[in-house]
Amino acid sequence: MATIKEVAKQAGVSVATVSRVLNETGYVHEDTRAKVNQAIQHLHYTPNEVARSLFKRKSKLIGLLLPDITNPYFPELARGVEDRMQESNYRLIFGNSDEDEHKERDYIQTFVQNNVVGVISSTNDPNAVSYSKLKIPVVFLDRTSDDKPSVFADGREGGRIAAQEMVRRGSRGIVIQRGPQQVRPAQDRFLGAMEVLESAPGVTVDIMQNASFSYNEAVQGAKELFEKFPQTDGIIASNDIAGAALLHEALRLNKRIPEDVQIIGFDDIPLSSLVYPPLSTIRQPAYEMGREAAELLIQFIENNLVAQHKIQLPVSFMERGTTRKVD
């Protein structure tokens, strides 16, 4: 690989001049700049990013922290972030926090040690000291914060829509799965659904609590739900994995879907259309949310004026095979 010395020699200038061109600092005559750029191209010279980052105190690295990439909602977010970052030549240092605050703190610390210029995090605790003491911009993704930049979907409205569709399509004995207590978007959905169902005439509502969003919990939760409420004719699942597990259990119990029980999921992960019948769900635009978070962070890093610090994306009902048809 070519060195900066070889570039300087080929261009007939000093190493300092090459450095000024590379770092866009100080005055360089236009002809000289052209000569240096020619030499760079000719020798396929690529500057060492680490040396650059020390010199400019700026790297092109971003820290991305997600709860768990094996939950199929998060890869969509991650792809959105990465694709937008890629367009502006930023690279991601990536970590899974497992929603463990020690692991989260540890990752944030190593992000800083590696001179990241910004952080995107899906954390349950945006007010944690690990974030507030950071001297670089942070964008919270899929999580809201009262006073910090964040990108999220309208979970409350999503919960309302799920409940309205459930009632409108004829369910009267409805069970709501309440997602993990510490995951705020899950609580927003729950509250939105409750808001509608509490005032819906002739509807009874029961609540089942999920402790986590893991696969095992989804399978176990589905079994318990039908044991406790065998007569339910409508379930608002805490997310699509839970919804798929409920569909599985309902079919295993020989229930007809959607005639006997309607099920509505949340997220619209690719799996939702693959199960049979395909899962009706509330779509969150996860990929777009990832892109928006990346865009917002880039604006902060590049010191641009940012009008909107909180970006809420809309949700929508995806009508598929686990809800009844109406006019």
Added chain:
Amino acid sequence: MATIKEVAKQAGVSVATVSRVLNETGYVHEDTRAKVNQAIQHLHYTPNEVARSLFKRKSKLIGLLLPDITNPYFPELARGVEDRMQESNYRLIFGNSDEDEHKERDYIQTFVQNNVVGVISSTNDPNAVSYSKLKIPVVFLDRTSDDKPSVFADGREGGRIAAQEMVRRGSRGIVIQRGPQQVRPAQDRFLGAMEVLESAPGVTVDIMQNASFSYNEAVQGAKELFEKFPQTDGIIASNDIAGAALLHEALRLNKRIPEDVQIIGFDDIPLSSLVYPPLSTIRQPAYEMGREAAELLIQFIENNLVAQHKIQLPVSFMERGTTRKVD
């Protein structure tokens, strides 16, 4: 955050001495070392990893390149890699190549620019010049290479097992989905299955080609397969996503599973047990493969003697609801 100067002051030594302790270079008296370490602990000093990496010419960063994290097989690999790396304090710079050679080359280049000390890659072209000219260790994951370190599952045996189980459980008009041509593990499975079926008495074999492993392709491929071979009584899917799409389409066509058609997938992603009936499949231990690749790379980075450069992990048949019961 504490600086190296403050550590030196507190320990009553020079900055150079603190640096020698941190970098484990040169002689430092045991008592002095103890004093420095006490000061480091007391002040919660954490060295800047970038400065360290320039000085020692070693970072704690690894580049991880996967085709596409939104394909649910890859997050399992990624988690395995990350969890093992985390244990040894390595961090991952992560990229999706989309199996695009330009994107792949670009990522490898920026990995190098950020001073990664090793690379793990799932590439279709381990012989690409981007890899051969790297001066740091590379481990190929989920892909085999004739002469380079790699960790992979026994795809050929997986294909054989799928075919044997299909025949043993009574299918006679079998369709094999052949995965994308450029993905070698997919071809290994195909060849393994063909090996068994070509010599199976009374069995007819047909082949359908998949151009990619995308969701859309899986859905489209399933429709086309049943249009072309409506009478098939057994399908060896190219992976679990394709298997789930085939199951979906078969149920939509009112076929009884597994009575009318048996389906066997490949991978054993979490989705496979969630669909109904749950998908019988050939399990690849993806998480363990990720861990093994990380382990192997760490051994190379730390210059340990490595006995085994190619690690092949076993596959196994997961009997679920899309295959018939036999004694």
